[in-house]
Protein backbone atom coordinates (compact mmCIF):
# COMPACT_ATOMS: atom_id res chain seq x y z
CA UNK A 429 0.00 0.00 0.00
CA UNK A 430 2.83 2.34 -0.88
CA UNK A 431 0.53 4.60 -2.81
CA UNK A 432 -1.65 5.29 0.21
CA UNK A 433 -0.87 8.86 1.07
CA UNK A 434 -4.18 9.75 2.60
CA UNK A 435 -5.82 8.60 5.75
CA UNK A 436 -7.11 5.03 5.35
CA UNK A 437 -10.84 4.48 5.53
CA UNK A 438 -12.37 2.05 7.99
CA UNK A 439 -15.43 1.06 5.99
CA UNK A 440 -16.36 2.04 2.47
CA UNK A 441 -15.47 1.58 -1.16
CA UNK A 442 -12.36 2.16 -3.21
CA UNK A 443 -12.89 2.55 -6.93
CA UNK A 444 -9.58 1.80 -8.55
CA UNK A 445 -8.35 1.78 -12.16
CA UNK A 446 -10.44 4.70 -13.30
CA UNK A 447 -9.02 6.18 -16.53
CA UNK A 448 -6.96 9.27 -15.70
CA UNK A 449 -9.19 12.33 -15.80
CA UNK A 450 -12.47 10.53 -15.14
CA UNK A 451 -12.48 10.74 -11.33
CA UNK A 452 -14.75 13.76 -11.22
CA UNK A 453 -17.26 12.04 -13.48
CA UNK A 454 -17.26 9.09 -11.09
CA UNK A 455 -17.94 11.46 -8.20
CA UNK A 456 -20.76 13.00 -10.18
CA UNK A 457 -22.31 9.56 -10.71
CA UNK A 458 -22.09 8.95 -6.96
CA UNK A 459 -23.78 12.27 -6.25
CA UNK A 460 -20.69 13.68 -4.55
CA UNK A 461 -20.38 16.25 -3.10
CA UNK A 462 -23.63 15.74 -1.27
CA UNK A 463 -24.76 18.65 0.83
CA UNK A 464 -24.40 17.93 4.53
CA UNK A 465 -22.44 14.70 4.05
CA UNK A 466 -19.56 14.21 6.47
CA UNK A 467 -17.90 11.02 5.28
CA UNK A 468 -14.39 11.19 3.93
CA UNK A 469 -14.01 11.17 0.19
CA UNK A 470 -10.55 11.11 -1.29
CA UNK A 471 -9.62 11.42 -4.88
CA UNK A 472 -6.25 10.64 -6.40
CA UNK A 473 -5.55 11.66 -9.96
CA UNK A 474 -2.79 10.66 -12.35
CA UNK A 475 -1.51 7.89 -10.12
CA UNK A 476 1.12 5.72 -11.83
CA UNK A 477 -0.26 2.37 -12.83
CA UNK A 478 1.46 -0.61 -14.40
CA UNK A 479 -1.48 -1.60 -16.55
CA UNK A 480 -2.93 1.82 -17.34
CA UNK A 481 0.06 4.14 -17.33
CA UNK A 482 -1.90 6.73 -15.36
CA UNK A 483 -5.13 6.21 -13.45
CA UNK A 484 -7.49 7.89 -11.01
CA UNK A 485 -8.69 6.42 -7.71
CA UNK A 486 -11.79 7.40 -5.72
CA UNK A 487 -12.26 6.38 -2.10
CA UNK A 488 -15.57 6.87 -0.34
CA UNK A 489 -16.09 6.20 3.30
CA UNK A 490 -19.22 4.56 4.69
CA UNK A 491 -20.70 3.74 1.37
CA UNK A 492 -21.28 0.63 -0.72
CA UNK A 493 -22.46 1.10 -4.27
CA UNK A 494 -25.83 0.31 -5.79
CA UNK A 495 -25.82 -1.97 -8.86
CA UNK A 496 -27.06 0.96 -10.98
CA UNK A 497 -24.13 3.09 -9.82
CA UNK A 498 -21.72 0.30 -10.70
CA UNK A 499 -23.25 0.06 -14.19
CA UNK A 500 -22.84 3.79 -14.68
CA UNK A 501 -19.21 3.60 -13.60
CA UNK A 502 -18.66 0.70 -16.00
CA UNK A 503 -19.78 2.99 -18.82
CA UNK A 504 -17.08 5.57 -18.18
CA UNK A 505 -14.46 3.36 -16.54
CA UNK A 506 -14.74 -0.07 -18.11
CA UNK A 507 -11.65 -1.43 -16.31
CA UNK A 508 -12.47 -0.09 -12.88
CA UNK A 509 -12.22 -2.33 -9.84
CA UNK A 510 -14.56 -1.93 -6.92
CA UNK A 511 -12.92 -2.73 -3.58
CA UNK A 512 -15.09 -3.04 -0.56
CA UNK A 513 -13.30 -2.06 2.65
CA UNK A 514 -14.44 -3.34 6.02
CA UNK A 515 -12.42 -2.67 9.14
CA UNK A 516 -9.53 -1.23 7.05
CA UNK A 517 -9.23 -4.41 4.97
CA UNK A 518 -10.23 -5.11 1.39
CA UNK A 519 -12.86 -7.82 1.84
CA UNK A 520 -14.21 -7.91 -1.68
CA UNK A 521 -12.80 -6.92 -5.02
CA UNK A 522 -14.44 -7.14 -8.39
CA UNK A 523 -14.13 -5.70 -11.85
CA UNK A 524 -17.07 -3.68 -13.07
CA UNK A 525 -18.95 -5.48 -15.80
CA UNK A 526 -21.64 -4.10 -18.04
CA UNK A 527 -24.84 -6.11 -18.16
CA UNK A 528 -26.34 -7.06 -21.55
CA UNK A 529 -28.67 -4.08 -21.31
CA UNK A 530 -28.54 -0.89 -19.28
CA UNK A 531 -31.90 0.39 -18.21
CA UNK A 532 -32.80 3.82 -16.91
CA UNK A 533 -29.28 5.17 -16.59
CA UNK A 534 -28.78 7.03 -19.85
CA UNK A 535 -30.82 9.51 -21.85
CA UNK A 536 -31.14 8.78 -25.57
CA UNK A 537 -29.45 11.51 -27.66
CA UNK A 538 -32.22 11.36 -30.26
CA UNK A 539 -34.79 14.05 -29.40
CA UNK A 540 -37.52 12.28 -31.40
CA UNK A 541 -36.90 8.90 -29.78
CA UNK A 542 -40.04 7.56 -28.13
CA UNK A 543 -38.02 7.04 -24.92
CA UNK A 544 -37.73 10.84 -24.66
CA UNK A 545 -41.50 11.39 -24.62
CA UNK A 546 -43.78 11.09 -21.63
CA UNK A 547 -44.34 7.35 -21.96
CA UNK A 548 -44.18 5.22 -18.81
CA UNK A 549 -40.91 3.57 -19.74
CA UNK A 550 -37.26 3.82 -18.79
CA UNK A 551 -34.54 4.35 -21.35
CA UNK A 552 -33.06 1.07 -22.51
CA UNK A 553 -29.77 0.46 -24.28
CA UNK A 554 -28.28 -2.75 -25.62
CA UNK A 555 -24.60 -3.11 -24.78
CA UNK A 556 -22.85 -3.92 -28.04
CA UNK A 557 -19.30 -3.55 -26.72
CA UNK A 558 -17.84 -3.46 -23.20
CA UNK A 559 -14.53 -1.72 -23.68
CA UNK A 560 -14.74 0.83 -25.09
CA UNK A 561 -18.41 0.84 -24.16
CA UNK A 562 -20.78 1.03 -27.11
CA UNK A 563 -24.52 1.16 -26.68
CA UNK A 564 -27.53 1.10 -28.96
CA UNK A 565 -30.90 2.51 -27.99
CA UNK A 566 -33.41 -0.35 -27.87
CA UNK A 567 -36.11 1.97 -29.18
CA UNK A 568 -34.61 4.14 -31.92
CA UNK A 569 -31.34 2.19 -32.46
CA UNK A 570 -29.23 5.35 -32.23
CA UNK A 571 -25.73 4.86 -30.80
CA UNK A 572 -24.81 7.71 -28.44
CA UNK A 573 -21.23 8.78 -29.08
CA UNK A 574 -20.69 10.78 -25.92
CA UNK A 575 -21.86 8.27 -23.34
CA UNK A 576 -20.48 10.09 -20.30
CA UNK A 577 -22.57 13.18 -20.96
CA UNK A 578 -25.78 11.16 -21.41
CA UNK A 579 -25.75 9.54 -18.01
CA UNK A 580 -28.81 10.54 -16.05
CA UNK B 581 -39.67 -20.60 -38.54
CA UNK B 582 -42.43 -19.33 -36.30
CA UNK B 583 -44.51 -16.35 -37.33
CA UNK B 584 -47.55 -16.75 -35.15
CA UNK B 585 -48.02 -13.78 -32.84
CA UNK B 586 -44.77 -12.24 -33.89
CA UNK B 587 -44.29 -8.46 -33.91
CA UNK B 588 -43.11 -7.01 -37.23
CA UNK B 589 -40.96 -4.07 -36.19
CA UNK B 590 -37.81 -4.09 -38.31
CA UNK B 591 -36.60 -6.09 -41.28
CA UNK B 592 -33.50 -6.82 -39.20
CA UNK B 593 -35.56 -9.03 -36.92
CA UNK B 594 -35.90 -11.52 -39.77
CA UNK B 595 -33.49 -14.00 -41.31
CA UNK B 596 -33.06 -14.39 -45.03
CA UNK B 597 -35.04 -17.64 -44.92
CA UNK B 598 -37.89 -15.95 -43.07
CA UNK B 599 -37.97 -13.08 -45.56
CA UNK B 600 -38.08 -15.56 -48.44
CA UNK B 601 -40.89 -17.43 -46.73
CA UNK B 602 -42.96 -14.25 -46.42
CA UNK B 603 -42.34 -13.50 -50.09
CA UNK B 604 -43.29 -17.04 -51.14
CA UNK B 605 -46.48 -16.77 -49.10
CA UNK B 606 -47.25 -13.37 -50.63
CA UNK B 607 -47.15 -14.84 -54.12
CA UNK B 608 -49.97 -17.24 -53.29
CA UNK B 609 -52.25 -14.33 -52.58
CA UNK B 610 -52.17 -12.83 -56.08
CA UNK B 611 -55.62 -14.12 -57.18
CA UNK B 612 -57.08 -13.03 -53.83
CA UNK B 613 -55.62 -9.54 -54.03
CA UNK B 614 -56.97 -9.24 -57.55
CA UNK B 615 -60.43 -10.11 -56.31
CA UNK B 616 -60.56 -13.26 -58.43
CA UNK B 617 -60.72 -15.54 -55.45
CA UNK B 618 -62.28 -14.97 -52.06
CA UNK B 619 -60.70 -15.83 -48.72
CA UNK B 620 -62.16 -15.88 -45.24
CA UNK B 621 -58.93 -17.05 -43.62
CA UNK B 622 -59.06 -14.25 -41.05
CA UNK B 623 -62.82 -14.13 -40.54
CA UNK B 624 -63.61 -12.90 -37.05
CA UNK B 625 -60.21 -11.21 -36.66
CA UNK B 626 -60.01 -7.46 -36.14
CA UNK B 627 -57.13 -5.20 -37.09
CA UNK B 628 -56.54 -1.89 -35.30
CA UNK B 629 -55.18 0.69 -37.67
CA UNK B 630 -53.45 3.41 -35.62
CA UNK B 631 -52.10 6.15 -37.84
CA UNK B 632 -50.67 9.14 -36.03
CA UNK B 633 -49.06 10.50 -39.16
CA UNK B 634 -50.48 11.07 -42.60
CA UNK B 635 -50.33 8.04 -44.88
CA UNK B 636 -52.96 7.01 -47.35
CA UNK B 637 -51.08 4.38 -49.25
CA UNK B 638 -49.81 2.22 -46.43
CA UNK B 639 -53.03 2.50 -44.45
CA UNK B 640 -55.30 1.63 -47.36
CA UNK B 641 -53.02 -1.20 -48.35
CA UNK B 642 -53.13 -2.76 -44.87
CA UNK B 643 -56.86 -2.30 -44.62
CA UNK B 644 -57.43 -3.78 -48.05
CA UNK B 645 -55.19 -6.75 -47.17
CA UNK B 646 -57.18 -7.42 -44.00
CA UNK B 647 -60.52 -7.19 -45.82
CA UNK B 648 -59.30 -9.43 -48.63
CA UNK B 649 -58.62 -12.10 -46.01
CA UNK B 650 -62.12 -11.79 -44.57
CA UNK B 651 -61.06 -9.86 -41.46
CA UNK B 652 -62.25 -6.45 -40.34
CA UNK B 653 -60.63 -3.17 -39.46
CA UNK B 654 -61.15 -0.51 -36.82
CA UNK B 655 -59.00 2.55 -36.71
CA UNK B 656 -58.00 6.06 -35.97
CA UNK B 657 -56.30 8.56 -38.20
CA UNK B 658 -55.03 11.20 -35.83
CA UNK B 659 -52.71 13.34 -37.83
CA UNK B 660 -53.33 16.22 -35.46
CA UNK B 661 -52.44 13.81 -32.67
CA UNK B 662 -55.45 14.95 -30.69
CA UNK B 663 -54.96 12.15 -28.18
CA UNK B 664 -51.51 13.52 -27.55
CA UNK B 665 -53.08 16.91 -26.93
CA UNK B 666 -55.44 15.31 -24.47
CA UNK B 667 -52.34 13.98 -22.80
CA UNK B 668 -52.92 10.32 -23.51
CA UNK B 669 -49.71 8.38 -23.92
CA UNK B 670 -49.11 6.08 -26.85
CA UNK B 671 -48.87 3.19 -24.43
CA UNK B 672 -52.41 3.85 -23.19
CA UNK B 673 -53.79 4.10 -26.72
CA UNK B 674 -52.04 0.85 -27.57
CA UNK B 675 -53.42 -0.93 -24.51
CA UNK B 676 -56.91 0.10 -25.54
CA UNK B 677 -56.50 -0.99 -29.16
CA UNK B 678 -54.99 -4.23 -27.90
CA UNK B 679 -58.14 -4.94 -25.93
CA UNK B 680 -60.34 -4.25 -28.97
CA UNK B 681 -58.49 -6.19 -31.65
CA UNK B 682 -56.20 -9.07 -32.66
CA UNK B 683 -53.41 -7.13 -34.34
CA UNK B 684 -52.22 -3.51 -34.30
CA UNK B 685 -50.79 -1.63 -37.26
CA UNK B 686 -49.01 1.53 -36.11
CA UNK B 687 -47.67 4.59 -37.93
CA UNK B 688 -46.07 7.16 -35.66
CA UNK B 689 -43.71 10.10 -36.00
CA UNK B 690 -41.30 9.02 -33.27
CA UNK B 691 -38.52 6.47 -33.65
CA UNK B 692 -39.04 3.41 -31.51
CA UNK B 693 -42.81 3.90 -31.21
CA UNK B 694 -43.52 0.44 -32.59
CA UNK B 695 -41.08 -1.24 -30.20
CA UNK B 696 -42.81 0.53 -27.36
CA UNK B 697 -46.23 -0.52 -28.64
CA UNK B 698 -45.08 -4.13 -28.86
CA UNK B 699 -44.06 -4.01 -25.22
CA UNK B 700 -47.51 -2.92 -24.12
CA UNK B 701 -49.59 -5.04 -26.48
CA UNK B 702 -50.32 -8.72 -25.99
CA UNK B 703 -51.29 -9.03 -29.63
CA UNK B 704 -48.77 -8.61 -32.41
CA UNK B 705 -47.80 -5.13 -33.55
CA UNK B 706 -46.87 -4.29 -37.13
CA UNK B 707 -44.72 -1.22 -37.64
CA UNK B 708 -46.08 0.84 -40.53
CA UNK B 709 -43.35 3.45 -40.13
CA UNK B 710 -41.85 5.02 -37.00
CA UNK B 711 -40.42 8.43 -37.77
CA UNK B 712 -37.05 8.07 -39.48
CA UNK B 713 -36.95 4.49 -38.22
CA UNK B 714 -38.27 1.35 -39.87
CA UNK B 715 -41.02 0.45 -42.28
CA UNK B 716 -40.56 -3.29 -42.70
CA UNK B 717 -43.54 -4.01 -44.95
CA UNK B 718 -42.26 -1.40 -47.42
CA UNK B 719 -38.93 -3.18 -47.44
CA UNK B 720 -40.61 -6.56 -47.94
CA UNK B 721 -42.68 -5.31 -50.85
CA UNK B 722 -39.58 -3.83 -52.45
CA UNK B 723 -37.78 -7.16 -52.13
CA UNK B 724 -40.85 -8.96 -53.44
CA UNK B 725 -40.95 -6.68 -56.47
CA UNK B 726 -37.29 -7.18 -57.33
CA UNK B 727 -37.53 -10.96 -56.91
CA UNK B 728 -40.71 -11.09 -58.92
CA UNK B 729 -39.29 -9.06 -61.80
CA UNK B 730 -35.71 -10.34 -61.77
CA UNK B 731 -36.05 -13.81 -60.18
CA UNK B 732 -33.01 -13.11 -58.00
CA UNK B 733 -31.31 -10.39 -55.97
CA UNK B 734 -27.83 -11.80 -55.57
CA UNK B 735 -25.43 -10.28 -58.07
CA UNK B 736 -27.88 -7.68 -59.37
CA UNK B 737 -26.61 -4.13 -59.82
CA UNK B 738 -28.97 -2.00 -57.80
CA UNK B 739 -28.86 1.79 -57.69
CA UNK B 740 -30.52 3.64 -54.82
CA UNK B 741 -31.17 7.23 -55.83
CA UNK B 742 -32.30 10.41 -54.14
CA UNK B 743 -32.50 11.37 -50.50
CA UNK B 744 -30.48 8.60 -48.94
CA UNK B 745 -29.94 10.47 -45.70
CA UNK B 746 -33.46 11.07 -44.48
CA UNK B 747 -35.39 8.69 -46.74
CA UNK B 748 -37.18 6.30 -44.45
CA UNK B 749 -37.22 3.32 -46.77
CA UNK B 750 -33.71 3.31 -48.17
CA UNK B 751 -31.82 2.44 -45.00
CA UNK B 752 -33.56 -0.85 -44.31
CA UNK B 753 -33.68 -1.56 -48.03
CA UNK B 754 -29.90 -1.13 -48.36
CA UNK B 755 -29.44 -3.48 -45.43
CA UNK B 756 -31.77 -6.11 -46.87
CA UNK B 757 -30.27 -5.90 -50.36
CA UNK B 758 -26.80 -6.33 -48.89
CA UNK B 759 -28.09 -9.33 -46.94
CA UNK B 760 -29.23 -10.84 -50.23
CA UNK B 761 -25.92 -10.13 -51.97
CA UNK B 762 -26.79 -7.30 -54.36
CA UNK B 763 -24.14 -4.95 -55.77
CA UNK B 764 -25.17 -1.57 -54.43
CA UNK B 765 -24.54 1.91 -55.75
CA UNK B 766 -25.76 4.91 -53.78
CA UNK B 767 -26.46 8.03 -55.81
CA UNK B 768 -27.33 11.24 -53.99
CA UNK B 769 -26.32 14.86 -53.58
CA UNK B 770 -23.39 15.20 -51.19
CA UNK B 771 -25.61 16.64 -48.48
CA UNK B 772 -28.04 13.72 -48.62
CA UNK B 773 -25.57 10.84 -48.62
CA UNK B 774 -26.27 7.43 -47.14
CA UNK B 775 -25.40 7.59 -43.42
CA UNK B 776 -22.04 6.05 -42.49
CA UNK B 777 -23.65 3.53 -40.14
CA UNK B 778 -25.78 2.14 -42.94
CA UNK B 779 -22.77 1.85 -45.24
CA UNK B 780 -20.88 0.06 -42.48
CA UNK B 781 -23.76 -2.29 -41.89
CA UNK B 782 -23.84 -3.19 -45.58
CA UNK B 783 -20.09 -3.84 -45.50
CA UNK B 784 -20.49 -6.07 -42.47
CA UNK B 785 -22.86 -8.16 -44.56
CA UNK B 786 -20.15 -8.55 -47.19
CA UNK B 787 -21.37 -5.88 -49.63
CA UNK B 788 -19.08 -3.32 -51.22
CA UNK B 789 -21.41 -0.39 -51.82
CA UNK B 790 -20.23 2.44 -54.09
CA UNK B 791 -21.27 6.05 -53.60
CA UNK B 792 -21.45 8.73 -56.25
CA UNK B 793 -23.25 11.95 -57.06
CA UNK B 794 -23.45 11.19 -60.78
CA UNK B 795 -26.49 9.25 -61.91
CA UNK B 796 -25.65 8.94 -65.61
CA UNK B 797 -22.63 6.75 -64.97
CA UNK B 798 -24.22 4.62 -62.29
CA UNK B 799 -27.23 3.79 -64.41
CA UNK B 800 -25.28 2.19 -67.28
CA UNK B 801 -25.07 -1.34 -65.96
CA UNK B 802 -27.90 -1.13 -63.44
CA UNK B 803 -30.55 -3.86 -63.24
CA UNK B 804 -32.69 -1.92 -60.77
CA UNK B 805 -33.03 1.82 -60.26
CA UNK B 806 -34.75 2.62 -56.98
CA UNK B 807 -35.82 6.26 -56.94
CA UNK B 808 -36.81 8.24 -53.84
CA UNK B 809 -38.15 11.72 -53.48
CA UNK B 810 -35.90 14.62 -52.59
CA UNK B 811 -37.78 17.09 -50.47
CA UNK B 812 -37.38 20.74 -51.23
CA UNK B 813 -37.32 21.51 -47.51
CA UNK B 814 -33.97 19.75 -47.20
CA UNK B 815 -32.32 22.56 -49.15
CA UNK B 816 -31.89 26.01 -47.64
CA UNK B 817 -31.18 27.35 -51.13
CA UNK B 818 -33.93 26.79 -53.76
CA UNK B 819 -31.34 27.18 -56.54
CA UNK B 820 -29.42 24.25 -55.13
CA UNK B 821 -32.60 22.18 -54.96
CA UNK B 822 -33.48 22.90 -58.60
CA UNK B 823 -30.02 21.84 -59.71
CA UNK B 824 -30.25 18.53 -57.87
CA UNK B 825 -33.85 17.87 -58.87
CA UNK B 826 -33.12 18.32 -62.55
CA UNK B 827 -29.95 16.25 -62.54
CA UNK B 828 -31.76 13.34 -60.90
CA UNK B 829 -34.86 13.43 -63.02
CA UNK B 830 -35.60 10.03 -64.51
CA UNK B 831 -36.92 10.52 -68.04
CA UNK B 832 -36.71 8.85 -71.44
CA UNK B 833 -33.43 10.47 -72.32
CA UNK B 834 -31.82 9.11 -69.17
CA UNK B 835 -33.36 5.69 -69.71
CA UNK B 836 -31.88 5.50 -73.21
CA UNK B 837 -28.52 5.04 -71.47
CA UNK B 838 -29.77 2.14 -69.34
CA UNK B 839 -30.14 -1.56 -69.98
CA UNK B 840 -33.36 -2.40 -71.78
CA UNK B 841 -34.56 -4.57 -68.94
CA UNK B 842 -33.61 -2.27 -66.09
CA UNK B 843 -36.58 -1.74 -63.78
CA UNK B 844 -37.45 1.59 -62.17
CA UNK B 845 -38.93 1.44 -58.69
CA UNK B 846 -40.31 4.15 -56.39
CA UNK B 847 -42.05 3.88 -53.01
CA UNK B 848 -44.53 6.58 -54.14
CA UNK B 849 -45.86 9.20 -53.99
CA UNK B 850 -43.56 10.62 -56.63
CA UNK B 851 -43.49 14.25 -57.54
CA UNK B 852 -41.17 15.28 -60.36
CA UNK B 853 -38.36 12.78 -59.95
CA UNK B 854 -39.86 10.39 -62.50
CA UNK B 855 -41.32 11.93 -65.65
CA UNK B 856 -44.84 10.67 -66.49
CA UNK B 857 -43.52 9.60 -69.92
CA UNK B 858 -41.68 6.79 -68.12
CA UNK B 859 -44.93 5.24 -66.87
CA UNK B 860 -45.70 3.64 -70.22
CA UNK B 861 -42.27 2.06 -70.66
CA UNK B 862 -41.51 -1.51 -69.58
CA UNK B 863 -39.01 0.00 -67.11
CA UNK B 864 -41.76 1.29 -64.85
CA UNK B 865 -42.75 -1.12 -62.11
CA UNK B 866 -43.76 1.35 -59.41
CA UNK B 867 -47.48 0.83 -59.78
CA UNK B 868 -47.01 -2.96 -59.64
CA UNK B 869 -44.88 -2.31 -56.59
CA UNK B 870 -47.82 -0.63 -54.88
CA UNK B 871 -50.04 -3.61 -55.68
CA UNK B 872 -47.37 -5.97 -54.30
CA UNK B 873 -47.71 -4.14 -51.00
CA UNK B 874 -51.12 -5.70 -50.55
CA UNK B 875 -49.71 -9.18 -51.21
CA UNK B 876 -46.94 -8.79 -48.69
CA UNK B 877 -49.30 -7.40 -46.07
CA UNK B 878 -51.75 -10.23 -46.66
CA UNK B 879 -48.92 -12.71 -46.20
CA UNK B 880 -47.81 -11.10 -42.95
CA UNK B 881 -51.31 -10.86 -41.51
CA UNK B 882 -51.99 -14.44 -42.50
CA UNK B 883 -48.74 -15.70 -41.00
CA UNK B 884 -48.89 -13.86 -37.69
CA UNK B 885 -52.59 -14.37 -37.09
CA UNK B 886 -52.39 -18.04 -38.03
CA UNK B 887 -54.95 -17.85 -40.80
CA UNK B 888 -56.64 -21.02 -41.92
CA UNK B 889 -55.20 -22.47 -45.09
CA UNK B 890 -57.69 -24.19 -47.28
Ligand SMILES: Nc1ncnc2c1ncn2[C@@H]1O[C@H](COP(=O)(O)OP(=O)(O)O)[C@@H](O)[C@H]1O
Pocket residue numbers: 429431432435436437438442444485487511513516517518521
Ligand atom coordinates in the same frame (compact mmCIF):
# COMPACT_ATOMS: atom_id res chain seq x y z
N1 LIG C 1 -8.38 0.93 4.36
C1 LIG C 1 -8.17 1.48 3.18
N2 LIG C 1 -8.43 2.80 3.02
C2 LIG C 1 -8.26 3.40 1.81
N3 LIG C 1 -7.84 2.75 0.70
C3 LIG C 1 -7.58 1.43 0.79
C4 LIG C 1 -7.73 0.73 2.03
N4 LIG C 1 -7.40 -0.57 1.80
C5 LIG C 1 -7.04 -0.67 0.49
N5 LIG C 1 -7.15 0.54 -0.12
C6 LIG C 1 -6.95 0.86 -1.57
O1 LIG C 1 -7.81 0.00 -2.32
C7 LIG C 1 -7.16 -0.40 -3.52
C8 LIG C 1 -7.14 -1.92 -3.57
O2 LIG C 1 -6.37 -2.41 -2.54
P1 LIG C 1 -5.52 -3.75 -2.63
O3 LIG C 1 -6.41 -4.87 -2.97
O4 LIG C 1 -4.73 -3.87 -1.37
O5 LIG C 1 -4.46 -3.37 -3.76
P2 LIG C 1 -4.34 -3.81 -5.32
O6 LIG C 1 -5.69 -3.79 -5.91
O7 LIG C 1 -3.47 -2.70 -5.84
O8 LIG C 1 -3.69 -5.14 -5.28
C9 LIG C 1 -5.78 0.22 -3.49
O9 LIG C 1 -5.84 1.41 -4.29
C10 LIG C 1 -5.54 0.55 -2.04
O10 LIG C 1 -4.70 1.71 -1.92
Ligand SMILES: [Mg+2]
Pocket residue numbers: 587697698699700701702703704705
Ligand atom coordinates in the same frame (compact mmCIF):
# COMPACT_ATOMS: atom_id res chain seq x y z
MG1 LIG D 1 -46.14 -7.64 -27.40
Ligand SMILES: [Zn+2]
Pocket residue numbers: 536537538541542543565566567568569570692
Ligand atom coordinates in the same frame (compact mmCIF):
# COMPACT_ATOMS: atom_id res chain seq x y z
ZN1 LIG E 1 -33.50 6.24 -28.63
